[in-house]
Amino acid sequence: MNTRLIPDLNKINPKFEGYKLSPFNKGLHRTDLIQENIYVHKDATDHRMGFRDLQARIRHSHLIYGFPLDHTRGSAFCIDQDFNLFMIVYNKITKQTKFHSITELIKPLPVPAFTEPSDIVPIDPQLPSVIALSTELVLASNGVGDIELIGLEEKDGAMLGTSLASVCYLGTGKEGITPVPCVLLTARQVKDKIIMVVFSHTATKKTEFNIATLEMNIPTPETERLSDGSFVLMLKTLHIQQGAEVPVYCAITPSGKRCILGSETKYVKEGYEEVGDENKMQVDDPYKWNQDGSDITIVFELPSETPKSSINCKFLVDHLSLLVKSGDELLVSYPYRKLWSTIRPDECLWTFESGLLTLFITKMDENTRWPQLFDHDDGVLENLSQDALSEIKSKLERLTASEGAMTSTSQPAQHPASTDMDEEIDESGQPIIFTVYDTEGTIVDEFHSGTYNWICKSYDKTKRLPSICLQMDVDGLVFSFTETVDHRIEIKHEATFDAFAFVQASKRDGRFTLHDPNLNFTSIIESSRNAYIYFHHDDKRKIEVQTLIDLTQGNDVDVIGAQLLLDDTLMVLTETQVIVIELIE
Incomplete structure (x- = not known):
């Protein structure tokens, strides 16, 4: 895109x-x-x-x-x-x-009073x-x-x-x-x-x-x-x-x-994910994520030889843009995905080590618990274990203490206009x-x-x-x-x-x-x-x-x-x- x-x-x-x-x-x-x-x-x-x-x-x-x-x-x-x-x-x-x-x-006909349709029937x-x-x-x-x-x-x-x-x-x-x-x-x-x-x-x-x-x-x-x-x-x-x-x-x-x-938000083609129970493909979640207060951690597994230069990640106040391409193969494709709520782009960053691409996102409202990561629910439940989360955070502390966060610019990755953006939740557009x-x-x-x-x-x-x-x-x-x-x-x-x-x-x-x-x-x-x-x-x-x-x-x-x-x-x-x-x- x-x-x-x-x-x-x-x-x-x-x-x-x-x-x-x-x-x-x-x-x-x-x-x-x-x-x-x-x-x-x-x-x-x-x-x-x-x-x-x-x-x-x-x-x-x-x-x-x-x-x-x-x-x-x-x-x-x-x-x-x-x-x-x-x-x-x-x-x-x-x-x-x-x-x-x-x-x-x-003229529309009223629904008969004696019927009790399922609560999902529109x-x-x-x-x-x-x-x-x-x-x-x-x-x-x-x-x-x-x-x-x-x-x-x-x-x-x-x-x-x-x-x-x-x-x-x-x-x-x-x-x-x-x-x-x-x-x-x-x-x-x-x-x-x-x-x-x-x-x-x-x-x-x-x-x-x-x-x-x-x-x-x-x-x-x-x-x-x-x-x-x-x-x-x-x-x-x-x-x-x-x-x-x-x-x-x-x-x-x-x-x-x-x-x-x-x-x-983006649309998906009807029937794309469910063609029938017998034909439905079972695939692993494309990422794992967890939240702790104002912090959200997202982890993608990539081939360890993936060059950092192929990772393009930008944080906007209510969107995530993430593309990872190795040769002609697109490994991760979230070109412009609306998040469930707003974040602070200037406090977000990403790292890549040992095949793990980790995104650290800071919520705008730390008291709000997100039921899902994106505005359009992709079915990925919060499932990153606390042990894995602790290990990732310890690696981050070592990395930031020694050489800084691993971004393509050695600075927290953010949209260049993010410092000028109005971060109010009720912004007009x-x-x-x-x-x-x-x-x-x-x-x-x-x-x-x-x-x-x-x-x-x-x-x-x-x-x-x-x-x-x-x-x-x-x-x-x-x-x-x-x-x-x-x-x-x-x-x-x-x-x-x-x-x-x-x-x-x-x-x-x-x-x-x-x-x-x-x-x-x-x-x-x-x-x-x-x-x-x-x-x-x-x-x-x-x-x-x-x-x-x-x-x-x-x-x-x-x-x-x-x-x-x-x-x-x-x-x-x-x-x-x-x-x-x-x-x-």
Whole structure:
């Protein structure tokens, strides 16, 4: 794995001084949902949720991007409490917001009260979700595993819709329920097929997710029909990745040949570790580890003739990067693995003697006992005996007393930026791993953000791959992804949002942080009050303009969605209103 997110120094503005606040006094239009008898679907789950579950639901936008109908009309979608799908159309000329009832989704059936499913069966419904494929096709999920393909058409100024077909998401077949509750993450129409990515819970007690890439044919006149006229379609599972979180970035390339997942932790292919009890390989743990107070000791066994120069070990505040290569053979491969909790990089070091590579890590919180070494549990239990631990520590004392710790620089190994890193546990961003998969789930490319923490992705924009914004010092660097003719992913530093990382870190209530795909502005939308807009130009000016909009006007309502309808038209959804913001600088 490598870091391919390389900044272009010509796009950095070292002379930037700050933002000038400008009042927002025009281009704002509000429409009450109550007048339209629309009560947007909200999470009614009353069970306790883990952190990763809650994180995914907070990121979820109840306002879904719709394709522009023409150069003056933009559209979006929402689902109400009765699972009715609505299309919201805003006209820049008339300044009107209209609501069109498209169709009623398949309503979830309640779990019978007399059933007692196992506590690992993922029966809790997910949030309903929608992905617009084009101006004529929409994909929708009701949250309990039913996925519908909906056709759209405009007739006499009204938007009409009908359900063309429905399929059930079957998961891995191990969940103990059919269909499996899921959420649509992204989807793309590729010729006569639809490629989509959904997430669902695994059948385990711990919080873990299946990220499934699926394929479905678009119906044709020759496709078999049911008695009600709907088409009979099959949902094909291309591959399923398992991990401890829902990806913060998910995209399908225009060819449909590649899927990009971005997350704090890595994923493993479903079924990779367990193909069946009779075929399961029994292997020794790749390492042994133990903890004592604030100290963690990790031991890897290597061939004694392994040169120290082949050991590449770096400690970050919440990640470990360890690669050991002998000739063409990779002996140890932990290229960028998130740890279970935070550590002190400047107090960590490693030694190598008599075939034992030993890592000494210092926890940030000495009172917290780690249940596992990495954020994604790899099944390696704490098993280093106290006798072995004492022997290792005595060797370390002799080594450090005589010649210092055996690192490639004869100094404690650490990331060069670790002394400048904020070591607070609640720091705003996290490094992100981007993994590129082919249609069979094979990893064809992988790169990480390195010391650049995640800030946000761009608003959805037609069929373009979303760009990403990462923190470098106080700035936000925007990188674009493009697919080449041979399906490689090219990465380019497109622009720098001056001091955006700094202002973003100060907004503790920011729920929807997104940037304009055309690079004209960034936005931070709070969960209960304001929207902050920061404008951007490419001329490296010293002062940029910012503005803010009071969304809720002091009312006790939540902001639950945001989308960019047209290049200069932003729509925000609250529990009671649709707010259209025309971004006139």
